Amino acid sequence: MQTKVDLHTPHLHLRNLSVDDVPLVMQWAADPDVVKNFSFFERGADPSRIRSYISEKADSPNDLLMAVLEKKDGREVYAGNVGLHEWDAVNENARLGIILCKESWGRGIAQEALCGVMELAFKSLGLHKVYLNVFTSNEKGIHLYSKLGFVNEGVMRAEYKLRGKYQDLLRMSILKPEWPTPVATGLLKQGGAK
Secondary structure, X not given: OOOOOEEEOOOEEEEEOOHHHXXXXXXXHOOHXXXXXXXXXXXXXXXXXXXXXXXXXXXXXXXXXXXXXXXXXXXXXXXXXXXXXXXXXXXXXXXXXXXXXXXXXXXXXXXXXXXXXXXHHHHHOOXXXXXXXXXXXXXXXXXXXXXXXXXXXXXXXXXXXXXXXXXXXEEEEEEHHHOOOHHHHHHHHHOOOO
């Protein structure tokens, strides 16, 4: 999607991901703990495939892929990616996705990045609904999304094939009238990531 993003939250900067960021993406793409639930990486972390993917998403009218940068000691440190995908302009909805470097786990960065993206989606991009898919076994993810106001829409049985086995996905969503939630409002006003 050709939308320019330059979004600041209390501790993060979100901007468009570009092919120049491939070395940054490789920081987590080569980590088996980070990519274990992504079929894209079953063949390994190949910089040329990642470059092609980023380029494809940048040219797509249905995707907006962003780098998450943590503001730290007067500089910005790459923390991962967040995106809106499968953009449906007619129905005004998109699918949310996030992946972070292991060093960014458990520090509130995902929560703050997701709040920033939701602000962008509902206030600037005019979306009515944002949804996501999460493994039914991902209790931490489900807890985070629920905390931010996403509600359970149902289980999609055997929806995702990973390492030769089919996985169930939980679909969750949030609507524009439900945003911002009290948690998000407090996070974005007082500062989120620790």
